[in-house]
Each structure stands twice: as structure tokens, then as C-alpha cells.
Amino acid sequence: MMRQARPASRGMVPVGLGLAVAVAAVAWPLLPLPAYVHHVSVLALLWAALSTSWSLTGQFELVSLGHGAFMGLGAYVPALLLERLGLSPWMGWMAALAASAAVMVLVGYPCFRFRVIGDYFALVTLALSEVTSLAIIAARDVTGGSLGFTLAAVRPSSLAGQLWFMEFESRTGYYVLAWLLLALNWWVWRRIQRSRLRLALTAVGEDEVAAASCGVSVVKSKLAISLLSALLATSAGTLYARYVGYINPATVSGVTLSLQVAFVAILGGMYAWYGPALGAAITVGLAETLRIHLGSRLAGLSEVAYGVVVILLIVFFPRGLAGWLGPAARRQGVAGAGPWATRMLAVRARRREAP
Amino acid sequence: MLRVSALNAGYGSLQVLWDVHLEVGCGELVALVGPNGAGKTTLLRVVMGLLPAWSGRVEFQGTLLSAMSTPAIVERGVTCVPEGRRLFAGLTVEENLRLGAFAPAARRLVEQSLQEVYHLFPVLARRRRQLAGTLSGGEQQMLAIGRALMSRPRLLLLDEPSLGLAPHVVRHMFAIIESLRQGGRSLLLVEQNVRRALEIADRAYVLESGRVVLAGPAAAIRDHPHVVQTYIGRQG
Amino acid sequence: MNLARLLVEATVNGLLLGGSLALLALGLNLIFGVVRIVHLAYGDVLMVAMYLVYWLVAVLRWPWPLAALATVAASSLLSALVFAVLVRPLLRAPALNQLLATGALSVVLQHLALLVWGADYRTLSIRFPVVQVGGLFLPVSRLVAFAGALGVLAVLWLFLHRTYVGMALRAAVQDHEAARLMGIVPQRLYLASFLLAGAVIGVVALFFSLMYPVFPDFGVPFTLYAFVIVVLGGLGNLAGTVVGALILSEVLAVVGVLVGAELSASAALVMFILVLLVRPGGVFGRVAEGR
Numbered sequence: 050m051m052r053q054a055r056p057a058s059r060g061m062v063p064v065g066l067g068l069a070v071a072v073a074a075v076a077w078p079l080l081p082l083p084a085y086v087h088h089v090s091v092l093a094l095l096w097a098a099l100s101t102s103w104s105l106t107g108q109f110e111l112v113s114l115g116h117g118a119f120m121g122l123g124a125y126v127p128a129l130l131l132e133r134l135g136l137s138p139w140m141g142w143m144a145a146l147a148a149s150a151a152v153m154v155l156v157g158y159p160c161f162r163f164r165v166i167g168d169y170f171a172l173v174t175l176a177l178s179e180v181t182s183l184a185i186i187a188a189r190d191v192t193g194g195s196l197g198f199t200l201a202a203v204r205p206s207s208l209a210g211q212l213w214f215m216e217f218e219s220r221t222g223y224y225v226l227a228w229l230l231l232a233l234n235w236w237v238w239r240r241i242q243r244s245r246l247r248l249a250l251t252a253v254g255e256d257e258v259a260a261a262s263c264g265v266s267v268v269k270s271k272l273a274i275s276l277l278s279a280l281l282a283t284s285a286g287t288l289y290a291r292y293v294g295y296i297n298p299a300t301v302s303g304v305t306l307s308l309q310v311a312f313v314a315i316l317g318g319m320y321a322w323y324g325p326a327l328g329a330a331i332t333v334g335l336a337e338t339l340r341i342h343l344g345s346r347l348a349g350l351s352e353v354a355y356g357v358v359v360i361l362l363i364v365f366f367p368r369g370l371a372g373w374l375g376p377a378a379r380r381q382g383v384a385g386a387g388p389w390a391t392r393m394l395a396v397r398a399r400r401r402e403a404p
Numbered sequence: 405m406l407r408v409s410a411l412n413a414g415y416g417s418l419q420v421l422w423d424v425h426l427e428v429g430c431g432e433l434v435a436l437v438g439p440n441g442a443g444k445t446t447l448l449r450v451v452m453g454l455l456p457a458w459s460g461r462v463e464f465q466g467t468l469l470s471a472m473s474t475p476a477i478v479e480r481g482v483t484c485v486p487e488g489r490r491l492f493a494g495l496t497v498e499e500n501l502r503l504g505a506f507a508p509a510a511r512r513l514v515e516q517s518l519q520e521v522y523h524l525f526p527v528l529a530r531r532r533r534q535l536a537g538t539l540s541g542g543e544q545q546m547l548a549i550g551r552a553l554m555s556r557p558r559l560l561l562l563d564e565p566s567l568g569l570a571p572h573v574v575r576h577m578f579a580i581i582e583s584l585r586q587g588g589r590s591l592l593l594v595e596q597n598v599r600r601a602l603e604i605a606d607r608a609y610v611l612e613s614g615r616v617v618l619a620g621p622a623a624a625i626r627d628h629p630h631v632v633q634t635y636i637g638r639q640g
Numbered sequence: 641m642n643l644a645r646l647l648v649e650a651t652v653n654g655l656l657l658g659g660s661l662a663l664l665a666l667g668l669n670l671i672f673g674v675v676r677i678v679h680l681a682y683g684d685v686l687m688v689a690m691y692l693v694y695w696l697v698a699v700l701r702w703p704w705p706l707a708a709l710a711t712v713a714a715s716s717l718l719s720a721l722v723f724a725v726l727v728r729p730l731l732r733a734p735a736l737n738q739l740l741a742t743g744a745l746s747v748v749l750q751h752l753a754l755l756v757w758g759a760d761y762r763t764l765s766i767r768f769p770v771v772q773v774g775g776l777f778l779p780v781s782r783l784v785a786f787a788g789a790l791g792v793l794a795v796l797w798l799f800l801h802r803t804y805v806g807m808a809l810r811a812a813v814q815d816h817e818a819a820r821l822m823g824i825v826p827q828r829l830y831l832a833s834f835l836l837a838g839a840v841i842g843v844v845a846l847f848f849s850l851m852y853p854v855f856p857d858f859g860v861p862f863t864l865y866a867f868v869i870v871v872l873g874g875l876g877n878l879a880g881t882v883v884g885a886l887i888l889s890e891v892l893a894v895v896g897v898l899v900g901a902e903l904s905a906s907a908a909l910v911m912f913i914l915v916l917l918v919r920p921g922g923v924f925g926r927v928a929e930g931r
Contacts, residue, residue, distance in 0.1 A: 473820075474820040486817075494810070494877075495811060504822055
């Protein structure tokens with residue numbers, strides 16, 4: 050008989066961890082910490098959402114470096130619609146979602162259809178991120194180019210108005226929205242873990258041809274997960290722009306940002322639901338600390354230090370911190386189990402055929 | 405010369421070879437036959453160091469191959485004509501041959517080896533400047549064998565040399581393989597064309613589901629009821 | 641009328657730039673083809689080599705031949721160092737980790753340059769004359785770079801076809817495992833490809849120093865351009881790489897004249913996406929085998 054790896058057990062640990070996270074989330078804004086710490090924690094939440102959305106595809110060996118494009122659309126489209134037409138960021142967000150979905154399908158469908166995989170898919174999406182960045186710079190009459198864009202401030206007084214314009218007097222409003230977005234990411238993550246799509250995508254990641262021969266629709270599965278990931282990244286872009294109030298091509302698009310998102314997910318561990326968020330907390334904390342201690346002295350020093358730390362972490366923790374913390378967070382099948390999903394699908398297909 | 409003992413190996417968690425024992429003596433032509441997926445190619449990959457053994461030993465002239473890298477094994481005098489030929493299609497015939505003599509010792513004799521291979525396969529001499537990918541199937545197989553001979557091996561492993569060739573080319577190929585034994589060279593021949601392989605071999609092993617189920621002189625194997633029934637059929 | 645002349649001039653300039661771009665892409669083709677790693681800091685090594693040219697020639701006032709030799713040697717060593725320190729430990733790691741590590745190296749090199757040389761544009765401030773050929777104004781610097789690039793391309797061609805190491809490099813691009821069966825040691829070949837690519841980068845840095853000022857972000861677009869060319873030309877395909885480089889440099893030059901520099905870069909990248917979608921193995925190459 051063939052050995053089959055069982056899906057991760059859903060024991061008490063994740064439930065306990067989830068509960069602890071919820072309690073901490075509610076208590077955190079009440080703590081008398083410096084305003085700066087609260088500011089950084091909102092940034093960390095946004096990065097957590099962004100990298101969790103990335104790991105939706107990353108965990109299936111579908112390495113997309115297009116988050117720079119989707120976050121960029123999420124940031125710029127609502128900002129411009131508010132500035133030009135006075136549209137609520139919520140409507141701008143919808144428009145950005147539509148734009149991201151269109152771009153994803155436009156690039157993703159031919160990629161998946163013609164089997165652009167591995168390094169080549171990574172390069173296509175990387176180029177997409179760079180094109181977005183260059184397009185924002187080139188359209189400088191509208192976007193402000195590389196000098197960046199300051200979002201229009203409406204300053205609504207009522208809570209309803211604040212909600213409508215996604216512009217809050219207190220930081221807590223953004224904090225709550227960022228948590229909601231992260232929770233949405235986690236919910237999607239969980240739904241996928243329990244879905245048929247997961248098995249299909251794992252099999253596709255192992256061997257596309259074999260998966261297709263087991264009845265998996267490769268193009269549809271990949272497109273579905275990529276769309277989910279892109280739309281969640283777009284949402285993070287919208288909220289980020291609204292919270293920070295100032296965006297430029299380098300902070301919401303481009304090559305470096307896309308690599309950064311993937312790195313955060315890998316560092317935390319992209320095979321566990323809490324991994325990317327853990328990675329976000331650590332990297333945002335690290336980047337801010339380096340910036341405060343080194344950045345003020347010499348321009349560039351903090352980035353050099355950050356880059357060196359990134360390299361060291363990738364060399365010495367290739368599976369991320371979550372993978373190092375618990376076995377459930379490691380990718381199933383890595384430790385010698387072979388292409389378990391493909392085999393499982395093949396067994397199922399055979400069972401279906403059997404009388 | 406080559407001694408494989410108690411070998412277990414596989415991919416991932418999937419064990420392919422189970423406690424395999426096999427020997428090739430000096431100047432011997434040994435056939436390794438069996439159905440598709442029995443682990444014949446896997447065995448060759450382990451011998452060549454392309455796949456690590458889980459346990460067991462692979463020895464060649466008293467030295468342990470299992471701990472060596474592929475290039476080191478080639479330098480020891482073991483070469484493989486891989487399944488599917490694996491030529492460098494974008495390189496010329498002569499470049500393919502010269503690469504066969506990459507190891508330092510073989511490189512010193514490269515011009516001499518080249519003449520020998522061209523003597524053995526005159527068609528390759530005529531097509532020396534042609535890209536390997538433009539050769540016919542039979543010519544490609546000759547080039548693959550010629551390329552392996554360039555390292556002047558004492559043991560040559562041949563993986564399915566007759567695969568995908570036209571019947572009259574197959575006959576020619578087996579004649580060539582028989583002639584390769586000259587000069588005390590040992591051969592391990594993996595073949596699906598069981599009847600022909602057993603005709604030219606001295607001894608044979610039958611590998612099924614990763615286990616050696618039969619071993620002995622080729623003539624005896626050829627007449628064994630199990631082999632006759634499963635591989636050769638009535639006409640044999 | 642005026643636009644027509646501008647376009648002709650852009651076309652010729654594109655052709656002249658194409659020589660250096662072909663060299664640059666050839667180095668990356670070796671690394672991508674032999675080591676199978678996406679080297680995202682490739683253009684940044686070029687940027688460092690250009691600063692070195694600037695430093696040796698404009699600051700230390702070394703004579704040109706000496707500075708040229710030193711640049712090629714140093715950039716070759718830097719490239720080998722990248723292999724030994726960063727790539728070698730990651731050879732068996734997932735492709736994504738390799739990509740992120742070289743991406744991080746790109747960030748490190750850029751900001752190191754910022755630390756050492758600042759954000760200013762640095763030029764050799766050598767004034768080259770402009771010659772007039774048949775009504776076209778051509779900068780001598782580009783003519784020199786083009787002739788030099790053609791010469792080095794010829795040397796490279798001979799190296800790849802006439803030496804054992806060159807043949808082994810070409811063989812490994814096509815079939816790694818078969819190359820090992822020939823007795824070729826992969827690790828040495830990896831080192832050779834990084835050394836060779838580094839030397840090529842050094843040569844390109846010399847030519848580019850005649851044409852462009854250098855600044856910390858200089859290399860970023862060139863990494864992507866080099867990948868575009870490699871994909872256009874096909875892995876391990878020397879002739880395809882040269883043609884791919886000419887196509888890209890023409891697109892950059894002509895679109896640049898018509899609509900502006902940023903959009904020309906976007907156009908190049910859009911072309912890249914289209915090419916990958918249609919022919920992942922390169923326009924002039926066979927479809928590459930999967931990893």
C-alpha cells in the first residue's frame with residue numbers, strides 16, 4: 050500500500066492560538082504605549098494581510114511576484130477616483146478590485162493556459178509589477194509620478210462620514226479595519242485548506258501533467274487562487290493608502306515591494322495560517338528598528354543591514370519560523386512523502402472508475 | 405568487476421529497488437531484463453551516482469562507488485549510455501564526442517578515441533559537423549554509444565539501446581553491442597527486447613517489481629518457463 | 641521630416657547599444673542556463689563595476705588599459721564571490737528562496753553604493769566627439785562601444801566553441817544530468833559561469849561608462865532587460881541572444897523617441913510578458929525543458 054500523508058490535524062492548539070490572538074487584538078489599542086508603536090502595529094497588520102494573501106498562492110508552488118501590481122492598483126485607483134470625482138474609497142475599492150481582476154485574468158489566463166511555470170511565471174509577474182510602477186511614474190500628470198501622491202483629506206466629522214470616506218479621526222478606526230482585513234485573509238485561507246481546491250492545487254504544484262490527467266482543471270484552479278490572492282492584495286493596498294495618506298510608486302508597487310511581500314511570507318512560514326502574520330510582525334519591527342537606529346545616521350545603512358538580515362534568514366531558515374516552530378506548519382510532502390496529492394487524486398479517480 | 409550487494413533505493417518515500425544483488429565480471433556481457441517500471445533504470449542511476457542508495461553497496465574493482473559523485477565514477481572507468489540517449493542536441497556530433505572525453509585521463513587520448521569511434525561508426529565521421537539533434541534515431545543511438553566510449557570505459561552500462569529504433573536498425577545495434585566486448589570491456593545491458601538481449605549475453609538477471617527474481621547463464625534464463633511465458637512468447 | 645530623421649538616428653543608436661546589451665545578456669544566459677538560478681542582482685554587479693571604472697579612471701586617474709584590466713578582473717571576482725557566498729548554499733533550496741536572496745543582494749548592493757558614493761550621477765566626463773555620417777550624428781562613444789562589443793562577442797564565441805570548458809557550459813545548459821554523465825563536475829561549471837559572466841559584466845561596464853552616468857539604481861532595469869533578451873533569444877542560444885538584444889535595444893530606442901523613456905521601458909517589459917506567454921523557450925530557441 051502507498052503511504053499517504055494525512056492533512057494537518059485540527060487539534061486544540063490552533064483554537065487556543067486563535068483565541069489568544071483575538072484577546073490580544075482587542076486589548077492592544079487600550080495599552081498605554083507610545084503613539085508610534087500603535088502606528089507601527091497598524092502597518093504590521095496591513096503587511097500581515099498582504100503577505101497572507103500572497104501565501105495563498107505561494108504555498109502551492111505558484112510563485113507570483115505580481116503583488117506590486119495589485120497593491121498599486123488598490124492604492125492608486127481609489128485615491129485618484131476620490132481626488133477627481135469625489136467617490137467614496139469604498140467605491141474606488143470596488144473599481145480597483147475590478148481592475149485587478151481584469152489584469153490578473155489578462156496575464157494569468159495565458160500563463161496558465163500555455164504552462165508558463167516556475168521561474169518563468171515569477172519573471173512574468175515580476176515584470177508586471179515593474180510595468181505598473183513605470184506606468185504610475187509615466188502618468189505623472191495624474192499620479193504625481195515618482196514624487197508620490199497625497200490623498201485628498203475630506204475630514205468628515207460624523208462616524209458614518211468617517212466610515213464612508215474610510216478616513217478616521219483616531220487610529221483605532223484603521224486598526225479595526227486592518228484586523229478585519231487580516232481576519233478575512235485567514236478565513237479565506239481556512240476555507241481553502243478545507244476545500245477540494247487545495248488538493249487540486251497541491252497536485253498541480255507537484256506535477257501539472259499528472260494532475261491534469263487525474264481530472265484537475267489546471268487553468269481554472271490556478272486562476273481561482275490567483276484571483277483571490279490578487280483581490281486581497283488590492284484591498285490591502287486601498288487600506289494602506291487611506292491609512293498612510295501618501296503613496297508613491299516605490300511604496301505600493303514595483304519589484305522590491307513584490308519581493309518584500311514574498312519574503313515576509315517565507316520568513317514567517319507560508320504553510321501555516323499564522324506564519325505570514327508572524328513574518329510581518331518581525332520584519333516590520335526589524336525595518337522600523339533599523340530605520341530609527343541606523344537610517345538617521347547614514348542614508349542607505351538601514352537597508353543594507355535589512356538586506357543582509359534577509360539573506361541570512363533565507364540561508365539559515367529556508368522553511369520559515371513557523372516551519373521551525375511546529376511540524377504541522379511545514380509543507381506536507383516535503384519530508385520524503387513524495388507527490389502525495391497526485392497519488393491521492395489518482396486513487397480517487399480509480400475508485401470512481403471501479404464498479 | 406562490478407558488484408552490487410543488498411541494494412535498496414527509491415524516490416521520496418517510494419522504494420523501487422529491494423535487496424538487489426548483481427555482478428558483472430571482467431569482459432562479461434550481462435543482460436538485465438524485466439518489465440517497464442521494474443527499476444532497471446533506477447539501478448543504473450544508483451550505479452552512476454545520480455541517485456543515492458538507501459542502503460547496500462556498489463563496488464567497482466574493489467572501490468566503493470556508492471559514496472562517489474558521478475564525475476568521479478566516470479573517471480574510475482564506468483560510463484552509461486542513458487535511456488533516451490540524452491544527447492546535447494544543440495551541439496555538433498564531434499562536440500558531443502569530445503565532451504564524452506571530458507575527464508582528464510580520457511582527454512589526453514581524445515584524438516585517438518575519436519578515430520576509434522569514427523572507425524566503429526563511419527556515419528558519425530560523415531556527420532561530424534552536423535547538430536546532434538538532426539541525426540536519425542539509429543545515428544543518435546550510435547552517437548550516444550560513441551560518446552560513452554570516448555571516456556574509454558572498462559564497464560559500459562547501456563540503457564535500452566534498441567528503444568524506438570526500426571527493426572533492421574535494432575539488428576545492427578545488437579551486432580555493435582556484441583562487438584563492444586572486445587578488449588576485455590564489460591557490459592551491462594538493460595533491454596526490453598528480451599529475446600535478442602539473451603542471445604548475445606553471457607549471463608542475465610530478471611528484475612521484477614524491484615527484486616531480482618531470476619539470475620543465471622543467459623541460455624538457462626532463455627529457456628526458463630517463466631521467462632518464456634512472460635517475455636519471449638511462443639515464437640521464442 | 642524631423643521625426644523621420646530622429647527615428648533613423650534612434651534606430652542606429654539602438655543598433656549600437658545592442659552590442660553591449662548582447663554581451664550583458666550573454667553573461668546572464670550562462671548563469672540562468674547553467675546554474676538555473678534567477679539572478680536578480682545581475683544588473684547591480686554591473687552598477688558596482690561601473691562605479692569601479694569611475695573610481696579608477698576619474699578619481700585615481702589610472703591609465704585606461706590598466707583600469708580596464710582591473711575592472712574586468714574585479715567584476716569577475718565579485719561575481720564569483722556572489723556565487724560562493726550566496727548562491728552555493730542555496731543551490732538545493734526552492735527557486736523562490738534563491739530569487740529572494742538575490743533580490744535582497746540587489747537591495748544591499750544598491751544601498752552600499754548609496755553609502756559609498758551617494759545618490760549623485762557620476763560620469764567620467766570624457767567628451768567624445770560626434771561624427772556626422774550621411775547626415776546622421778553619431779556619438780563616437782557608441783561607435784567605440786559597439787566595435788568593442790562585437791570583438792568581445794567574437795572572443796566569447798570562440799571560447800564557448802573551441803575550449804572544453806566552453807563546450808561543457810553549452811552542454812550543461814541543455815542537459816544537466818547528461819553533462820554529469822560525461823564526467824563534468826557541476827560545481828566547477830557553476831563557478832566558471834559566474835566568473836565568465838563577471839568578466840563580461842566588467843567589459844560592459846567599461847563600454848557603458850562611455851555612454852551613461854552611474855547611480856545606485858542604475859542596474860535595476862538592466863537586470864530585467866537582460867532577462868528579456870535571454871527569454872527572447874532562448875537559453876544557451878548565442879545567436880538568438882544577439883538578435884534578441886538588437887530587437888530590445890531597437891524597441892527601447894524607437895519607443896523612447898516616440899513616447900518617452902519610461903514608456904519605452906514599459907514597452908520592453910510588456911514585450912517580455914508577451915514573448916513569455918507565446919514562446920517560453922524563446923523566440924529563436926527551442927522550448928526549454930522544465931527544471
